[in-house]
Amino acid sequence: xxxxxxxLRLIGVGFFVGGSILLGVVAGLWLDNKLNSAPIWVIVxxxxxxxxxxxxVYRMLLPLMDNKRDKENS
Amino acid sequence: xxxxxxxxxxxxxxxxxxxxxxxxxxxSLLSGALGSSLFGDLGLPSWLSVPQPHPELPAGVVFHLLGxxxxxxxxAAWLSIIVLVGISYAVTRRLKLIPNRVQxxxxxxxxxxxxxxxxxxxEENGRRFFPVVTxxxxxxxxxxxxSLIPGFGSILITNAEGETVELFRGANTDINxxxxxxxxxxxxxxxxxxxxxxxxxYIRKFINMGRFFGAIGQIFSGKIKAGFxxxxxxxxxxxxxxxxxxSELVRIVSFTFRLFGNMTGGEILLLMMLFLVPFVLAIPxxxxxxxVGFVQALIFGGLTLVFATIAVAxxxxxxx
Numbered sequence: 001x002x003x004x005x006x007x008l009r010l011i012g013v014g015f016f017v018g019g020s021i022l023l024g025v026v027a028g029l030w031l032d033n034k035l036n037s038a039p040i041w042v043i044v045x046x047x048x049x050x051x052x053x054x055x056x057v058y059r060m061l062l063p064l065m066d067n068k069r070d071k072e073n074s
Numbered sequence: 075x076x077x078x079x080x081x082x083x084x085x086x087x088x089x090x091x092x093x094x095x096x097x098x099x100x101x102s103l104l105s106g107a108l109g110s111s112l113f114g115d116l117g118l119p120s121w122l123s124v125p126q127p128h129p130e131l132p133a134g135v136v137f138h139l140l141g142x143x144x145x146x147x148x149x150a151a152w153l154s155i156i157v158l159v160g161i162s163y164a165v166t167r168r169l170k171l172i173p174n175r176v177q178x179x180x181x182x183x184x185x186x187x188x189x190x191x192x193x194x195x196x197e198e199n200g201r202r203f204f205p206v207v208t209x210x211x212x213x214x215x216x217x218x219x220x221s222l223i224p225g226f227g228s229i230l231i232t233n234a235e236g237e238t239v240e241l242f243r244g245a246n247t248d249i250n251x252x253x254x255x256x257x258x259x260x261x262x263x264x265x266x267x268x269x270x271x272x273x274x275x276y277i278r279k280f281i282n283m284g285r286f287f288g289a290i291g292q293i294f295s296g297k298i299k300a301g302f303x304x305x306x307x308x309x310x311x312x313x314x315x316x317x318x319x320x321s322e323l324v325r326i327v328s329f330t331f332r333l334f335g336n337m338t339g340g341e342i343l344l345l346m347m348l349f350l351v352p353f354v355l356a357i358p359x360x361x362x363x364x365x366v367g368f369v370q371a372l373i374f375g376g377l378t379l380v381f382a383t384i385a386v387a388x389x390x391x392x393x394x
Contacts, residue, residue: 002198019328
C-alpha cells in the first residue's frame with residue numbers, strides 16, 4: 001500500500017468518528033420529535049453512532065495494522 | 075567592490091521596507107480592537123479600525139430565478155466554474171508541442187494528479203477515477219482560493235427584500251455545496267463498485283443473509299447444534315452488513331462537515347484577525363488558508379479515490 005493511501009485513511013478517521021456520532025444523535029432527535037418519546041431514541045442513536053464509529057475506525061485501520069504486523073514478522 | 079545585499083535589496087531599501095512594515099504594524103495594533111482594549115481609545119481616525127464581523131452560517135439570497143433562491147455562494151460557485159472553464163479553454167485552444175508557461179504549469183498539475191490517482195488506485199482504475207477526482211479537486215481548490223482574493227466578500231448589494239448582502243461568498247462555506255459534492259462522490263463510488271463487482275455481489279456486502287438462512291435450514295434438517303452456531307454467525311453477518319451500510323452513509327456526513335467546517339472556520343478566523351489587528355495580522359493566516367484550501371481539496375478528492383478503490387476491490391482481496 002502506498003503512503004498516500006495510508007495518509008488519506010488516517011485523515012479520514014477523525015471526521016468519520018464525529019460524523020457517525022452526529023448522524024446517530026440527529027436521527028435520534030428527529031425520531032424522538034416525531035414519536036414524542038424523548039429520550040429513548042437519542043440514546044439508541046448515540047449508542048449506534050458510537051458502535052459505527054468504533055467499527056468504522058477499526059475497519060479503516062485494519063490494513064495499516066496488518067502492514068505493521070507483516071513487517072514485524074519478517 | 076559590489077554592494078552588500080540583504081534579501082535582494084540594498085541596505086537602505088531594506089531598512090525602509092522594514093520601517094514601513096513596523097509603522098504599519100504599530101498603527102494597526104493601536105487602531106484595532108486589541109489595541110483599543112489594551113491602551114484605551116487614542117482618538118485615531120475611525121477608518122483605521124475594522125467593525126466587528128458578524129458571520130452568518132446561511133448564505134444570503136441575492137435574487138430569485140423562477141422562484142428559486144440564488145444565493146451569493148451559488149454565484150461564487152458559478153464564478154469558479156467560469157474561471158476553470160475559461161482557463162481550460164484558453165489553454166487547450168492552442169496546444170503546442172513545446173508548451174508555453176501556462177500550458178506547462180497545467181500539464182504539470184494534471185500530470186501530478188494522474189500520477190496520484192494511479193499510485194493509489196492502480197494503473198487502470200486510476201485512469202478511470204481520474205476525471206471525477208480531479209474535477210472535485212479543482213473545483214474545491216478554486217472555490218477556496220477565489221474566496222481569498224482581497225475584496226471578494228466586500229461587494230455589497232441590496233436584494234429585492236431590502237437586505238444588504240454580499241455578492242460573493244466562498245462557495246465552500248455554504249453547507250449545501252459540500253453536501254452536493256459529498257453526494258456526487260458517494261454516487262460515483264457506489265456506481266463504480268456496482269459496475270466492477272456486479273450488483274448482487276456488491277449488495278451482499280451490506281445485506282449478507284446467506285449464513286443465517288443456511289443455519290435455519292440446518293436446524294430444520296436436524297443438525298440442531300451446528301444450526302444454532304450458524305444462526306449466531308449469521309446474525310453477526312447481518313449486523314456487520316448493517317454497520318457497513320450505515321458507515322457508507324456516515325461518509326457523506328463526514329465529507330460534508332470536514333469541508334464546510336474547515337472553510338467556514340478559516341473565513342471566520344480571517345475576519346476575526348482583521349478585526350483584532352487590521353492590515354497586518356491577517357497576512358500569515360492568508361498563507362495558512364491557502365494551505366488549508368489545497369489540503370482540503372486534496373483530502374476531498376483523495377478520500378473519494380480511496381473509497382472508490384475499496385469499493386471496486388473484490389471482497390476477498392479486501393478482507394486480507
